[in-house]
Amino acid sequence: MTEQTQNKTLLEQDFTVEGGDFIHAGEVSSKIKTILKEIGIKQEVIRRTAIATYEAEMNVVCYADRAKFHLAITPDQLKIVIKDEGQGVKDIDLAMQEGYSTATDAIREMGFGAGMGLPNIKKNVDNLDITSVVGEGTRVEMVILT
Amino acid sequence: MTLGEMRDLLDAVSLVGDDCMNIEVRDAFAADLLSDVLAFATEGTLLITGITNPQVVRTAEMLELIGIVFVRGKKPDEEVIKLAQLKKVPLLSTRYIMFETCGRLYKGGLTGCVKRVGNDGTNTE
Numbered sequence: 001m002t003e004q005t006q007n008k009t010l011l012e013q014d015f016t017v018e019g020g021d022f023i024h025a026g027e028v029s030s031k032i033k034t035i036l037k038e039i040g041i042k043q044e045v046i047r048r049t050a051i052a053t054y055e056a057e058m059n060v061v062c063y064a065d066r067a068k069f070h071l072a073i074t075p076d077q078l079k080i081v082i083k084d085e086g087q088g089v090k091d092i093d094l095a096m097q098e099g100y101s102t103a104t105d106a107i108r109e110m111g112f113g114a115g116m117g118l119p120n121i122k123k124n125v126d127n128l129d130i131t132s133v134v135g136e137g138t139r140v141e142m143v144i145l146t
Numbered sequence: 147m148t149l150g151e152m153r154d155l156l157d158a159v160s161l162v163g164d165d166c167m168n169i170e171v172r173d174a175f176a177a178d179l180l181s182d183v184l185a186f187a188t189e190g191t192l193l194i195t196g197i198t199n200p201q202v203v204r205t206a207e208m209l210e211l212i213g214i215v216f217v218r219g220k221k222p223d224e225e226v227i228k229l230a231q232l233k234k235v236p237l238l239s240t241r242y243i244m245f246e247t248c249g250r251l252y253k254g255g256l257t258g259c260v261k262r263v264g265n266d267g268t269n270t271e
Contacts, residue, residue, distance in 0.1 A: 022200070023200060023225070025201060029204070030233075033208065047209070047210065051184055054204065054205070110197075111180035111197045112201070115181075116181035116182065119185075120181070120185045
């Protein structure tokens, strides 16, 4: 495959997720999963992407004010960039540690907030990049090779 | 074991998916922590849980689980049932506690979808 073909974007789409909206939490991940199915992405890749986007979406709903999810599909990879507005993450290395969590009781009662989200995203994607500014927001970029 | 046989074994009621009772269930995962379900449950497994919020159905959708058994007599509200209907996730509710539910299903031939987690607590064996 030539470099030009590899970089060609086949599909690009934006989605918005509102913080605190637990009723609709998961809808964006569901939409992304449907798109991937429709264009014939491998089942194993769809599964990993669905888990990673859902964990990321729950993070936005639990901790941020709102976020934009940008999905870009090229012939050899899926890239999802999530930019949220919110409190940000003070110490990303600490947040990546399994079991570390700042979740409230309400979040834990829903079955989340065990400090497993970011490690589980990392496990399911091929490349993960997180940057954050406290008081402004967080940017999460995840790449899954197809 | 089929979903229908499981329903009988657990004296459960079917809330969604009456027409799916002939589907074969291979194995199961039981937890009240959705983070753990997302980390460890495998595709096509059955989820046994006491969590009845919309996120449990979303989790089942993302992982393509075969269905959900709610234990301790718990039943989700109408919105969650509608979501499960839309996403075609069979839901059952049993009055047995989680331990008893798992025991009955294990005795009936179901196994865990994974045996145990790895040393680092993330991967499964």
